[in-house]
Amino acid sequence: MAFVPVPRASVSDHVFGQLRDAVVSGAYRPGDTLPGERELAAAFAVNRHAVREALRRLQQLGLVRVSQGDATRVLDWRVHAGLDLALYLVRSGDVLPVDTLMRDMLEMRACIGVDAARLCAERADAATRETVTRAAQEYAGLAPDLPRMAEANIALWRHVVRGSGNTAYLLGFNSLVAGALAVGRVPPERRAAELLDVAGHRRLAEAVAAGRGTAAADQARALLTAALTPTTPPGRECRA
Structure with missing residues (x-):
């Protein structure tokens, strides 16, 4: 594969990005060896320092295995990589379509959110229930300002996910928000049906406050699946 010489600014980032895309796109297949540091440089x-740093980052993502004094072997990213890879790939739409990644992250958000809402209703303490209720009230006051509602939506769901008491859900939520895949960079207009459903957000908060887990899950599902594409097969989204 022919690589493109990179500008001197952030050279390691450019090397990392091209090698990452080469692995994910299949230009290098699992089990292949990458060229040596000297050849890549x-x-x-x-x-070679820039190459070495790029390889270190690839290994952290689960894309390659770097062995001291041995070849750098490509790993199957579908087996070894984590959610962090998706956060990088959203900036590389020519490798995996951004629309597909966005859809996948919205589906994941729905899976986490539905069960987190149920658990929050069942586990949250009184202070958390009050915080969720207050966040929903503040959210309602922002309508119909979609950009501000999108920001407040993150804050509301953070309270819900934290209230679930599930650390794995919280870390997944943090990754989704940090990568701006499922929430931040999805155009608010695409999520208009969800964001403008002020009554639905109030019902979610009421269910959490009342400790009604099934009702909270049902309302979360109605909200979080509203932004999914019409082609998503019925039942594809997770159910609590």
């Missing part, structure tokens, strides 16, 4: 017209 010459191909990219950078020093």
Whole structure:
């Protein structure tokens, strides 16, 4: 594969990005060996330190295995990579379609949110229930300002997910928000049906406050699946 020499600013980032895309796109397949540091440095017209740093980051993402004194072998990212990879790939729409990643993250958000809402209703203490109720009231006051509602929506759901007491859900939520895949960079207009459903958000908060887990899950599902594409097969989204 022919690599493109990179500008001197952030050379390691450019090397990392091109190698990452080469692995994910299948230009290098699982089990293949990458060229050595010297060869990569010459191909990219950078020093070996930049190559070494890029390889370290690839290994952290689960894309390669770097062995001291041995070849760098490509791993199957579908087996070894985590959610962090998706957060990088959203910036590389030519490798995996951004629309597909956005859909996948919205589906994941629905899976987490539905069960987190149920658990929050069942587990949250009184202070958390009050916080969720207050956040829903503040959210309602922002309508119909979609950009501000989108920001407040993150805050509301953070309270719900934290109230679930599930650390794995919280870390997944943090990744989704940090990567701006499922919430931040999805155009608010695409989520208009969800964001403008002020009554639905109130019902969610009321169910949490009343400790009604099934009702909270049902309302969360109605809200979080509203932004999914019409082609999503019925029942594809997770159910609590």
